[in-house]
Amino acid sequence: MSQTIEATRRGFLATASAALGAFTLGFRIPEAAAQPAAAATPELNAWVVIHPDDRIVVRIARSEMGQGTLTGLAQLVAEELNADWSKVSTEYPTPGQNLARNRAWGNMSTGGSRGVRESHDYVRKGGAAARMMLVQAAANRWGVPAADCAAAKSMVTHAASGRSASYGSLAAEAAKLAPPTEITLKDPKDWTIAGKPLPRLDTVDKTNGKQVYGADLKLPGMLNAAIRDCPVFGGKLASFDAAAITSRPGVRKVVRVNDSAVAVVADTWWQAKTALDALPVVWDEGPNAQVSSESVAAWLKEGLDAPQAAVGNRVGDARAAIAAAPRKLEAVYGYPHQNHACMEPMNATALWTAERCEVWTPTQNGEAALAATAEAAGLPPARCEVHKIHLGGGFGRRGAVHDWVRQAVAIAKELPGTPVKLLWSREEDMLHGLFHPVTQCKLTAGLDAQGNLTGMHMRISGQSIVASIFPQNIRDGRDPVVFQGLNPDGPEAAIGYSIPNLLIDHAMRNPHVPPGFWRGVNLNQNAIYLECFMDELAHEAGKDPLEFRRSLMQRHPRHLAVLNAAAERAGWGTPAAPVNGLPVHRGLAQTMGFGSYVAACAEVSVTPAGEVKVHRIVAATDCGHAVNPQQIEAQVEGSFVYGLSAALYGECTVKAGRMEQENFDTYPMLRLDEMPKVETVILPSGGFWGGVGEPTIAVAAPAVLNAIFAATGKRIRTLPLKHHDLRRA
Amino acid sequence: MAKLTVNGRVHDVAVDPETPLLWVIREQIGLTGTKYGCGVAQCGACTVHVDGQAVRSCSLPVSAVTEAQKITTIEGLSPDGGHPVQKAWVALDVPQCGYCQSGMIMAAAALLAENPKPSVADIRSGITNICRCGTYNRVQAAVQRAAGTSAAG
Ligand code: FES
Ligand code: FES
Secondary structure (H helix, E strand, O other): OHHHHHHHHHOHHHHHHHHHHHHHOOOOOHHHHHOOOOOOOOEOOOOEEEOOOOOEEEEOOOOOOOOOHHHHHHHHHHHHHOOOHHHEEEEOOOHHHHHHOOOOOOOOOOOOOOOOOOOHHHHHHHHHHHHHHHHHHHHHHHOOOHHHEEEEOOEEEEOOOOEEEEHHHHHHHHHOOOOOOOOOOOOHHHOOOOOOOOOOOOOHHHOOOOOOEHHHOOOOOOEEEEEEEOOOOOOEEEEEOHHHOOOOOOEEEEEEEOOOEEEEEEOOHHHHHHHHHHOOEEEEOOHHHHOOHHHHHHHHHHHOOOOOOEEEEEEOOHHHHHHHOOEEEEEEEEEOEOOOOOOOOOEEEEEEOOOOEEEEEOOOOHHHHHHHHHHHHOOOHHHEEEEEOEOOOOOOOOOOOOHHHHHHHHHHHOOOOOOEEEEOOHHHHHHOOOEOOOEEEEEEEEEOOOOOEEEEEEEEEEOOHHHHHOHHHOEOOEOHHHHOOOEOOOOOOEOOOOOOOEEEEEEEOOOOOOEOOOOOOOHHHHHHHHHHHHHHHHHHHOOOHHHHHHHHOOOOHHHHHHHHHHHHHHOOOOOOOOEOOEOOEEEEEEEEEOOEEEEEEEEEEEOOOOOEEEEEEEEEEEOEOOOOHHHHHHHHHHHHHHHHHHHHOOOEOEEOOEEOOOOOOOOOOOOHHHOOEEEEEEOOOOOOEOOOOOOOHHHHHHHHHHHHHHHHOOOOOEOOHHHOOOOOO | OEEEEEOOEEEEEOOOOOOEHHHHHHHHOOOOOOOOOOOOOOOOOOEEEEOOEEEEHHHOEHHHOOOOOEEEOHHHOOOOOOOHHHHHHHHOOOOOOOOOHHHHHHHHHHHHHHOOOOOHHHHHHHOOOOOOOOOHHHHHHHHHHHHOOOOOO
């Protein structure tokens, strides 16, 4: 097993052809044949392999898509192992190996900012167990008690006798020992590898062109496929005229893919793509061809006042409190569909025969990819394998649903024994995303004579991701994930305010556009709705937005601490220095999601012509334990690019049942010239493990929108900003 | 049949003359460090140098390039990853997923070749590539570092 995965790191092409070679000789992939392989390779346990030359290979079950999980998880294992960090590298076990070894590596899903926070316990135990076995092996060799030996920097020493041995020299003996049953993990305050701002392990190959992504894969004899799925979601493929293109150079086959798509298989992808462009296709678009963004919006609007709604959070009697309040405020917000737009379009390479199917693909969830492969191949999972390839971005698109894998396998089934790489064009990727759900929200609140908030009703209307992807998790019409950041107390995504009378409910309205988990998920719109409305309430009450929030946050010390930190660091309460002669205004937002507490203070100026410039964002994060502070900073900066792109530009609109935006010219994103300065304050308060890949996205937009109000007096309640005229009258 | 000089080697390629240079580099010449992101000159993932100039190769037909023109891809930027831009990228741990980074590095190298001491404003307006992971601030800092202008901010 180790042999093949080792090769993965040296260069994928070697592995791919080796695996393929073995595969074609009766479909035995080397790793499957060799596992569990403890005798041949110095595997101490599922997580740790130590070679005789002291190289340490840490196995990583979660996927690296840029978020730094690979390095962070390796740090945690190496910490408990007392490893020499300079000797550490990583490899992915395959989903097939995980299946064959009774899920020795646990859950492979990489989403919801869970990579570190859900697996820190067992990966650290894997490192600690390996260390204890190495120490025991040394103690046995020297005939001394293990308690008298110490392990540090990949060496075991026995101080009394001055003896020492390297991990590499002990690994084979250690691997024969029974794993320890009692494992005590280090106190994080004693960490020397974890918790440190170490450089990533995967940087160099990303600076010289060597990093192989799924789109780069090349197998011997491989053909290339381009695909077009019915642009109207839910529509069908009626017919196509293959004869019109079969004589084009390189074209091998034109394939119907399931019931809604057609693919061209050719020698090169460019040949396939251009032939597909020339292929006459007739679609059966079905009733969804009548749907538009306007019709969806009208349906959602109806849900804002619908009698039926699932309750997410209820305290007291909000309706009565609002009715009795001397001052009331109401506002309606909305958030549009958006595409993940991973820089690397969806792709998978599949090799199918009647006996076995293998897939190579960038995936956030190897096990789900394996399940999709098996289903599409018509074979049991034990006869399938998925090789996880590095991801050119994931953001939730490459997680739960492996639509592109099913397509690739369906195409490969038409060409048994020939590997086929399916690569989506950017246009296909834009038209067939799993889109950020569309929602609207009506907020109603009552204030007493002193401007205190006495009741609030937050009615969300719109799409449920869970209803589409995990319908079994909908109970009594209630999608729990819709209430991210708005839940009663809890470790995952709790509201940070104590409001004496509160009702938060959801009227589910699911348009035909397939929704997906989009980095930040439902926290994105919920934080905008709540934090912008909090700003509106503060203004209505004649109070400072920070003070107004603080008065509601006394029972939420962690929420409050990050808000205070962001505000203080930004200089809230003191005037911001003008930029280019324009006054700079600040806006605040805070939320909790993915187990972490986050807050931001944005500094914005607006020109008389209405042009918005975001100059600086100060972000505070309490993720409990901070595994790699410099990677947390990178995630905060990156998440603001995602969040600001969404706030300024992000929108996919439906016309005649299909998405209108087909490429980056109509789906703009933030670029360097618009990037604000980002200052990250990490406040790891300890005692819990929160995610860092997503939560800060959610505070970017509301902080900026609140700053825009401070600058212009205009409330932006629907995104993206590009539709709003902020010119001064 | 076209003749292309890529990273100092001449390649004969038999392709439709309309084929974008990107796909010839990736599929015929087999250098996959240069990426496909959009195909419409928007994102810069496909950036290569043609006679030292940054070019979005997805939107340049191969027939527009002659054998005399020197094409450089990320694989040919330096023999050992030792170009100052690559070194700065490693020192500051710029990449996240990395997919856009070949294009970013090629754009940055071309910018510095033309303007060895760019101001921050020059960098911000000169690098127009898209990074969906959001590495822009580190890109900016790494260009400054490669230019030796970090202290000047
Ligand atoms: S692929 Fe060429 S600019 Fe995007
Ligand atoms: S590093 Fe992922 S797109 Fe730039």
